[in-house]
Amino acid sequence: MNAYQLVKDKQAVIFELDxxxxxxxxxxxxxxxxxxxxxxxxEQKNAQTILEFMKDEFEKFGIENLFEKTAQAFEIDLKYKHNFDLLHQNARLPLKLLLFKNMLEFIQSLVVDHKKIFIVTAYCVTRNLQINMFRKVNVKKNIMFFMIGAAGFLASCKKNSDAPDANGSTPVAEKNTLQTPTTNRDYLTRDSIFLYAKQTYFWNVGMPDYDTFNPRKYASDNQVLAALAALPSTGGKDKYSFIDDGTVAGQLGGVSGDYGFSANYDGSNLLRVKSVYATSPAGIAGLKRGYQITRVNGRTTLRTSQSDIDNLNDGIFGSNPSVxxxxxxxxxxxxxxxxxxxSYNINPILYSNTYTVGAKKVGYIVFNSFTTNSVPLLDASFAKFTADGITELVVDLRxxxxxxxxxxxxxxxxxxPSSQNGKIMYTTYWTKTMxxxxxxxxxxxxxxxxGNDGVTRLYSFFDYSYKPTPAAGNQEVFAKRGSxxxxxRVYFLVAGGTAS
Structure with missing residues (x-):
């Protein structure tokens, strides 16, 4: 039977992704x-070799224990299992996924007929098309489900709040008879992760006592962190906690080691260069935003087969020494x-310019990442805007x-403007315990x-106030920078991947 015949009398259709x-x-x-x-x-291990191994293992044996096999083959620390799992949930894919042709045609027919379309994953429901039109409906009469193993997904995502979830209750009293003296560094670290969370974790209200949680039963630090995030007290809201081994801090410093460009398909299904870092290998080679890419390593970019897609992934986004x-x-x-x-230093300001629009001067800046090395570069761009006399600004954060x-x-x-000086920009909220x-x-x-008297003393972080007040230093106020x-008017251009 034609799929559309199954849903022609339905108001909405829900699709699973995979x-x-x-x-x-x-x-x-x-x-x-x-x-x-x-x-x-x-870890300075060869990415191409790792990728080829993972691809081969996946095609032969599937996803089961793939991380463990890879970790054993390349002597990768098991702490990276957390990163591996996070990428499955939150990865920003280099290439857009190609829909099954029959599903694309099916969805197009649903759109023409003004039906609501919802897409679910194992992590949340993505409301797509007419996104504000979701109402209570009779599932049996009005919705046809197209999904695999999706039971329970509809309630898996909730909006984050701006303050700790202190609903009048207090943290559970500590009971730690299992916390016996030890010199085992792994045990001590896992104890610390739990005990610090008990008092400083954003969702610490309702956390269990030490004996109930027992951090020493977990095989790694990241497993302890994952167990904390899975506690009922978080309400499934913790998507942000991770243990940084210095990698993230290094990336924020503004240094990268790839080709230095990104690409995606436009509305006409043409592969185009989306962005290029000027000092990167791609920028030095002369690649520019907007160029159409017609061949990658000698093959077309038409995406007519799985082999074509594999070539694009391996060529543009793989770890080959060249493309x-x-x-x-x-x-x-x-x-x-x-x-x-x-390797190259990132200049996150991809482009800035001043345009004359009638009698107005309009500044435009493409800001690609809030790296720690970018403030002097921002200062220089805004000094130019000041000299040009702009009265409107377009900030591109896509x-x-x-x-x-x-x-x-x-x-x-x-x-x-300087008229905002001293007014609150934002407030940092710590746990009620703090x-x-x-x-x-x-x-x-x-x-x-x-100290304020110039005398050096021994302090601790307990000596600070964590109240959400200016006196405690937990409210950031505006302080004009530049002239x-x-x-x-200020306009901000954003997209689905913007996190600014």
Missing amino acids: EVLYPEKDYLLQVYYLFAQFIEYS SLTVVKPDGTSQDLVINRG YNGGGSVATSEAFTNLIA QDAQATILENQKFYAK LNGLT
Whole structure:
């Protein structure tokens, strides 16, 4: 029977993603590529070799124990299992996924008939098309489900709140008879993760006592963290906690080691260069945003087969030392380029310019990442805007995935007028335990510092106030940076991947 005949009298259709809208393999291979890149950056192991191993194991034996097999084959620390799992949930894929042709035609027919379409994953429901039109409906009469193993997914996502979930209750009293003296460093670390969370974790209200949780029963630090995030007290809201071994801090410093460009398919199904870092190997080779890529390593970019997609993943987003591209420029001329992988400093300001629109001067800036090295670059761009006399500003954050809070503060103060000085920009909320000066575990975090009288003393983080007040230092206020003061309008361009 034609699929449309099954739903013609329904008001909405719900689709599962994997093996329904697109081949699960397409998603997983891109995740494995990203993981291999991460390991190469973190542990200096060859990403291409790791990717080829993972791809071969996946095609022969499937996903079961794939991380464990890879970790054993390449002597990868088991702590990276957490990163591997996170990529499955939150990966920003380098290539868009190609829908099954019959499903694409089916969805097009649903759109023409003004039916509501919902897409579910194992993590949440994505409301797509007419996204504000979801109402209570009789499932049996009005919705046809197209999904695999999706039971329970409809309630898996909830919106985060801005303050701790302190519903009038207090943290569970500690009981730690199982916390026996030990010199085992792994046990001590896992104890610390739990005990610090008990007093400082954003969702600490309702956490179990030590004996009930028993952090020493877990095989790794990341398993302890995952167990904390899975506690009922979080309400499934913790998507952000991770243990940083220094990798994230390094990435925020603004150094990368890839080709230095990204690409995606446009509305006409043409592969185009989305962005290029000027100092990267791609930028030095002459690659420009907007160029159409017609060949990758000698093969077309038409995506007519799985082999074509594999070639794109391996060529553009793999870890090969080089990639050969054939590009078509805006003037219609074609050029062959060979781009070699290399380390480079990121300038996250991809473009800035001043335009004259009638009698107005309009500034435009493409800001790609809140790296810690970008504040001087922002200062220079805004000094140029000031000299040009702009009165309106367009801030393009479509490709910005977030970064340093300190950099975002500086950026905000460059835009905001001096009349906002002293007014609250944002407030940091700590746990109620910390606000009430009950987080005694912070007494263990000691350091020497000069007091207001200039005398150096021994302090601890317990000596700080964590109340959401200016006096406690937990409210950031505007403090004008630079001399751009004449803005009458500011526009922000964002996309689904923007985290700014």
